[in-house]
Amino acid sequence: MKKIILSLFTIILFVNAVAQKQDYRKRSALGVNFFLNDFQTAAEIKNDGLGSVIREKNLLRFKRMNPGLAISYLKGLTNHVDFSGTLGGSFVDYPIPDLPLSANKNFLLEATASVNVKLLSDNYWFVPFADVGIGASKYKSHYAAFMPVGVGVQINLFQEAFIIINSQYRIPVTDLAASHLYHSIGIAGNIGKERVTTPKEVILPVVAPLQDRDTDGIVDSLDACPDQAGSASLNGCPDRDNDNIADKDDSCPDVAGLAKYKGCPIPDTDNDGINDEEDKCPAVAGVARYQGCPIPDTDKDGVSDEEDKCPNEAGPASNFGCPEIAAEVIDKVNLAAKNIFFATGSSKLLAKSNSSLNNVVKILQDNPSYKVDIEGHTDTTGTAEKNQLLSQDRANAVKTYLISKGIDESRISSEGFGSYRPIATNKTAAGKAKNRRVEMKLRNY
Numbered sequence: 001m002k003k004i005i006l007s008l009f010t011i012i013l014f015v016n017a018v019a020q021k022q023d024y025r026k027r028s029a030l031g032v033n034f035f036l037n038d039f040q041t042a043a044e045i046k047n048d049g050l051g052s053v054i055r056e057k058n059l060l061r062f063k064r065m066n067p068g069l070a071i072s073y074l075k076g077l078t079n080h081v082d083f084s085g086t087l088g089g090s091f092v093d094y095p096i097p098d099l100p101l102s103a104n105k106n107f108l109l110e111a112t113a114s115v116n117v118k119l120l121s122d123n124y125w126f127v128p129f130a131d132v133g134i135g136a137s138k139y140k141s142h143y144a145a146f147m148p149v150g151v152g153v154q155i156n157l158f159q160e161a162f163i164i165i166n167s168q169y170r171i172p173v174t175d176l177a178a179s180h181l182y183h184s185i186g187i188a189g190n191i192g193k194e195r196v197t198t199p200k201e202v203i204l205p206v207v208a209p210l211q212d213r214d215t216d217g218i219v220d221s222l223d224a225c226p227d228q229a230g231s232a233s234l235n236g237c238p239d240r241d242n243d244n245i246a247d248k249d250d251s252c253p254d255v256a257g258l259a260k261y262k263g264c265p266i267p268d269t270d271n272d273g274i275n276d277e278e279d280k281c282p283a284v285a286g287v288a289r290y291q292g293c294p295i296p297d298t299d300k301d302g303v304s305d306e307e308d309k310c311p312n313e314a315g316p317a318s319n320f321g322c323p324e325i326a327a328e329v330i331d332k333v334n335l336a337a338k339n340i341f342f343a344t345g346s347s348k349l350l351a352k353s354n355s356s357l358n359n360v361v362k363i364l365q366d367n368p369s370y371k372v373d374i375e376g377h378t379d380t381t382g383t384a385e386k387n388q389l390l391s392q393d394r395a396n397a398v399k400t401y402l403i404s405k406g407i408d409e410s411r412i413s414s415e416g417f418g419s420y421r422p423i424a425t426n427k428t429a430a431g432k433a434k435n436r437r438v439e440m441k442l443r444n445y
Contacts, residue, residue: 029075029162030074031074036067036184037065039095040064046179065183080119083115084133087109092139093105114148117131131149146170160190214230214236218235222235224237225248243257245259250263298312332360335356340438347396349401374414376393377391384419
């Protein structure tokens with residue numbers, strides 16, 4: 001807490017050191033505030049730390065707070081420092097240290113005197129500030145002292161009134177004081193007389209006028225282009241494209257460029273939108289993520305490496321750039337899938353399925369790059385939920401069999417689709433038989 005107070009006083013000294021010479025000190029102002037006192041959250045911050053309170057989302061629990069009203073007095077000490085005095089009252093069950101709560105709310109009177117250190121002067125409509133001060137309270141027959149430390153914002157209403165929003169942590173100074181959070185919002189209006197600053201009269205010496213033919217504010221004796229209006233940074237010469245190169249030295253006076261290209265833009269020889277200075281392939285159009293070079297196609301199959309799932313083996317785009325699997329191999333897998341059988345209403349594989357599945361195992365063993373997707377399907381008999389579960393279990397059963405034969409699990413996927421993908425009508429027994437199936441789809445990507 002000492003570090004916080006020291007930091008606030010450091011801010012005060014810094015702000016006063018850089019304060020504007022023009023006087024924007026606040027006139028005397030009176031205000032009224034509505035506030036909320038929160039003793040419970042302050043105790044949790046003291047015991048568990050602010051981080052714990054924030055994680056538990058207990059920082060702003062309105063049901064913990066007790067409302068009250070206060071009057072305030074404000075007076076500017078400097079452009080960036082205001083004096084603030086408040087007197088407020090609320091009904092609370094005040095947690096006096098070492099004494100139990102009474103479960104009855106009594107009147108709490110609090111008075112504070114603070115300085116508000118503002119980041120901006122009252123010349124701005126929105127002014128953040130930090131405040132620190134000293135306060136005293138009376139609760140029944142108990143008196144206590146505390147130190148308010150907080151932050152807030154001041155909203156300037158035409159420099160005649162101010163909306164002030166403030167949150168403070170009130171630190172106990174005496175034994176009978178209890179730490180608590182104090183949140184307030186109020187409005188204050190000026191009551192003091194407006195300051196009138198009389199400017200000092202300055203007598204300027206009479207100087208003979210200097211000639212400026214192009215009336216650009218640069219006298220002819222210092223103007224490199226005395227008959228064309230220009231800027232002081234270019235010695236009085238114009239710059240139509242605003243590239244900080246005078247038109248007289250600019251080979252592209254209507255297009256912004258660089259001095260190294262005589263005022264012209266950086267060239268883009270291949271017109272790919274990437275200038276030659278950043279383009280590693282300046283004569284061949286490319287893309288930015290490859291620094292101006294074309295997207296590579298390592299296997300020269302016409303499918304770029306970004307879309308090619310087999311970038312080192314040539315293959316058609318229809319197979320994601322991978323070599324096509326022979327039709328007779330796909331036919332063998334499809335035939336094997338048609339000869340997979342389960343116990344009725346169960347995911348238990350029947351032994352007569354083993355021969356067909358072993359053919360698939362042989363194909364996968366002979367072709368280490370191949371992968372297989374197993375899909376389970378049912379007819380519409382039973383509920384959709386049970387069919388979905390049964391189709392998934394049957395697909396998983398086939399997957400488990402392949403894994404048991406030494407096929408790596410990473411090469412196999414399984415998914416159940418229930419009755420949602422029929423290949424025949426579900427109105428006949430023959431159609432339902434076709435819909436109760438397992439499909440296996442080979443791929444090499």
